[in-house]
Amino acid sequence: MKKLLIIDSNSIFVRAFYGIKMLSTKSGIFTNAIYGFLKTLKKLRSDINPDIIIFAFDLPDKTFRHEIFKNYKAQRTGMPNELAKQLPVLKEIINFFGYKIVTYSGYEADDILGTFANLCKKNLEYYCILASGDTDMLQLVSKKTQVVIYKFKFGKTEVINYNEKKIIEDFGLKPKNLIDVKSLQGDISDNIPGVSGIGQKTALKLIQKFENIENIYENIDNLNISKNIKNKLILGKDLAFISKKLGRICVDVPIDSNFENYIQSKPDLEKIGKIFEKFEFFSFIKEMNLDDSNENICDFELKYVEKLDILLENIKSKINFYFLVNYKENDIEKISVLVDKKVFIIKSSCENFYEFLKKLLEDENVSKFTYDIKRLKNVLNSRKIYIKNIRCDIMLACYILNPSFSNYELEKIFERYGILPKCSNFICYLEKLVNLIFEDLNKNDQLKLLEIEQKFALALSDMENLGFEIDKIKLEKYSEKLNKILENLVSKIYDFIGIKFNINSPKQLSNILFEKLKLPKNKKNKSNYYSTNSEILKNLIEIHPIINLILEYKTISKLKSTYCNGILKFLKPDNRIYTIFNQTETKTGRISSLEPNLQNIPIKSEIGRELRSFFIAKKDFLLIDADYSQIELRILAHLSQDEKMLNLFKENKDIHKITASKIFNIDVNLVTKEMRSRAKTVNFAVIYGMSAYSLSQELKITLKEASEYIINYFNFYKDICKYFEKTINFAKKNNFVETLFKRRRYVPEIKSSNFNMRTFGERIIKNMPIQGTSADIIKIAMININKKLKKFKSKIILQVHDEIILESPIEEIEVVKELVNFEMENAVNLSVPLMVNISVGENWGNYI
Incomplete structure (x- = not known):
């Protein structure tokens, strides 16, 4: 049997807009609703493989339902401007694909879906699938009609398929009786009144028992229901029947009933490619192979190199060194080099490979263009190979151009610039990509910032390589101390409540606080229970004494699991932790760290501050802590x-x-x-x-x-x-x-x-301008300090927000304090002086 797919386009379009974070082009055109819709269409085509796809849209006109009830959808204010502007673009894209759009004045898209479902019942050749974000469609489910409901939550799509069996399992009703539930409970989103005082649960129970509202009202005097509910039903009779008329989907809209007339015509690939390029849907261009430009066809000569002497001189003569590195675990597997439309592949097993790299990377007359210099430097640190004259780290450059992207992988960067390589060797297109990036950097006046970030990446590599020593014995004792505190708190909470439960389970805790103790309720979260996050609990402190105990438990539990256990997990045999610094994660220019995260070690509570005291200087060294003041x-x-x-x-x-x-x-x-x-x-x-x-x-x-x-x-x-x-x-x-x-x-x-x-x-x-400038200033200071420390044994080992921590031999303390103070206070010239507080001590928690 052939498959006819009808899409409730407005419904999915609107839900995509609210369910996917704001996306926009470089010029600020919003695209998230179009993007979400097209992703949904792709999934529908893949999952269903329909023979015909029809797109039903609402019109702005009033419908027959407004004649029945003038306040129908009266509370609707129309689409937000940033959504409304995307709608004509979506329709244009659908037309370019050759699909048919169906609308009809006086009716809604729901009615068009209902009509096609009804037509399918009479057509032995077709089976109908309705795709929507609206559960109103479920009343149309039949032996020949299936409904697919799409929900967008936090950027992810949830899909639920409904057939007759699924409807009965979920609601205990036949699909046709779902409209009767709505007739009683009403629908706030459409301003369908329903019966006042009858909610979803009561409405469902009534229809499960009596099948429809006609049965209810025909036997209203003899129904075995509470007097309160009966009175509400009697008072709301007229609105119940009006609501049924409003909620029932029309199945006889006078549309073309010949399915063959809806078959997709030939797509205009050129127009699709252009509109996708305009709205920067480069991933779609790649998926559909729409980029036919010859410039992206790889006509580069590919060579595997064994002897490196000639290549070395060839690269040096060109001044610019374009290369990409392939890694295997924590070492180099091979590098790809671009020279005069020739690509050279050099394996690390090649004779004199690292000598070749050293001569190139340390040559200040050769400009380097590559991806992720911090990772490269981390690999080369043990071989004492240094990288000089970095002209462009593509990853950092793209982060500077837009710090809101969630992914700075090389393939994604190529996509964003509309370069869709026709072969797997990205190196072929590296020079083209770099030229486009530099156009943007020049336009934004951001070349100086790129230089700062690239120098800072090298400083971060040094910090990752140095690590931070931990007093393991004291930390383990601290962990035992936290365990005892937690055990005591659990005992107090259980005694207070009178029953045992899993305090770490938000759902169980919610039930205890809001159902058993009857504390004031907030809105339910996406998991359908009342939230118990710390911010909400803080508002209940004065209402019930148990809240303080629970908040304390949460604090100690996080100290134990996230910080204490986290640090012990990543502790190396030399009792040092080597955190990984991420330079491209925050939108303000601050760094983040992981394995473990050292950016958020708690300092507000005394027991939290104690954790810092287990970060210590190595033997014969002290810590210098330099912190910008205000x-x-x-x-x-x-x-x-x-x-x-x-x-x-x-x-x-x-x-x-x-x-x-x-x-x-x-x-x-x-x-x-x-x-x-x-x-x-x-x-x-x-x-x-x-x-x-x-x-x-x-x-x-x-x-x-x-x-x-x-x-x-x-x-x-x-x-x-x-x-x-x-x-x-x-x-x-x-x-x-x-x-x-x-x-x-x-x-x-x-x-x-x-x-x-x-x-x-x-x-x-x-x-952002304030916090971002602060991040920029501390980066400049660290670059300058790092440069001056080359002749010292003192080194920077950590940076947290406005604070720099160094590990310094005792004999260098005074001179390094003076050096750090000078470089931090003179990193930039502001209209006011920069001030620095400097402390010295054996550990991070207690300074002299």
Whole structure:
């Protein structure tokens, strides 16, 4: 039997938009709904292999349902602008593919699907599959009609196939009776009223028992149901029958019933290729083999090289060295080199391979173009081979151009630039890719930033190679201590509740807190139970004493599992951990680390701070900890040029104390420690674009107080307010914000019609130039320090946000302290001085 697939296009299109993160082209055109729709279409074609595909769309006109009930869908406000703009593009793409779009005035897409399902019942040749994101379609399931429901959650697609058997298993009803459930419970999304006071569970039970609303109302006086429900049904009778008319899908729309007229015509591949290129759907271009340009056909001569002398001189004469490295575990397997449209493959087993590499990589007259220099340097460290004159690390360059990508693999980078190699050797197209990247870097004035990132990558490699020593014995004792604390907390919690349960199970904990103890409930999460995350629990501290115990348990448990066990897991035989630093993960330029993560070692609690004391200096060495003082506020002063803040820093005044006097409207001499602490929070809240509500939650004050703090703050620092307004306007116009060193972050959220998304965009816009500039400054400082330390035994072993940690021989301490202080304070010239706090000690937790 042939398969007829009808797609509820609006439904899947809208759900793709809300279920997939904001995607946009370089020029800021939104594409996420189109992308999600096309991915869904690809999966449908693959899974179903239909003979005919028809795309049903809604029209903006009113339908026959509005004549029945004038308030039908009255609450709908229309598509957000960033979604609406994608709709005509999607229809254009569907037409280019040769598919047929079906609409009919006065009817919805649902009705078109219903009509095709009905036509299929009469056509012995076809079986019908309906694809939608809307469960209303389930009423159409029959022996000849299957419904496929698509849901988008956090960028992933969930697919549920419904036939008659599945409907009965899930609902205990025949498909045709599902409309009766809706008639009673109503539908908020379509403004279908239903019967007031009858919810989903009650509606389902009634229809399971009586099959349909006609049976219910014909026998209303004799029904064995509660008096309360009977009264609600009687009062809501008229609305129940109106709701059934509204919810029932029409199956006789006067459309063309000849299926042969819907067969796909020949796709216009040239137009598809052009529109995919315009909207940067390069993965689709590759999948469909739409790139017919001769320039991507590999006509390069391929050679495996044994003797390297001639090749070495040939490369040196060209000045530019384009190469890619293939790795096998933690060593080089082979390299591919591009010279004059010739590709040379050199295996590491080749005689004098590393001598060849050393001569090339250390030649300052030869510019290097490659991918991921940090990994290459890590491999070459043991052979004492150094990389000089790096012109372009493609991975870092693409990160600079757009830090919002989740994947910087070489193949993905080629795709983003529309270079779709016709052979497996990416090296053939490396020079072309580099030229395109440099065009973008030049246009954005980001070449200096690339230079910083490339030098910083080499410094990170040194840090990864050095590691950080751990006092294993003390850490293991600390682990035992945490175990005892956890056992004691578990015992207290069980005694308090009266039953044993798995505290680590969010679902079980949710049941205890919100069902057994009847604590105030929040919204259910995607797993259909009430959330028990720490932020929600903090709001319940004053309501029930068990909450403090649970929060303490969560804190200690995380210390134990994430940090304590994590560090022990990655500890090497020399009692050092060698974390991996990721340079391309954050959107602000900060680094992250893993195996283990050392960026978030807790410091707020005493027991958390204790963990840092197990990070120690090796024998005869001490740790030097250099931490920028209030660097983000100093950057804010520079960027905003707020005269009052500039003067406070220039005069080395206590900025938190001064701020406190202004937000509390008191003399500076009357500011208490508590007031200063609150003002400090306000200062940093401003940097992170915190709302009055969030500030009130953070400080545990009223919303009115928090609002007054913010108003008083900007009344004093007037130019900071003007700076934020200017930056937001810049982002609205240009779609990005940038740091002092031209690091960009694109912010499509600022153009969203969704208030929450737009507010999120504003917070990014306020924070990124400050936090990003801070990241840039510390990178410059570290590059300069690393360079000066070449003649010392002291080395940088860790960087965490605004803090640099060095391991230094005792005899070098004073001179290295002075060197570090100078390089950090003079990394850049701002309108205010940069200040550094330097401490020395045997471990990271306790300094002298």
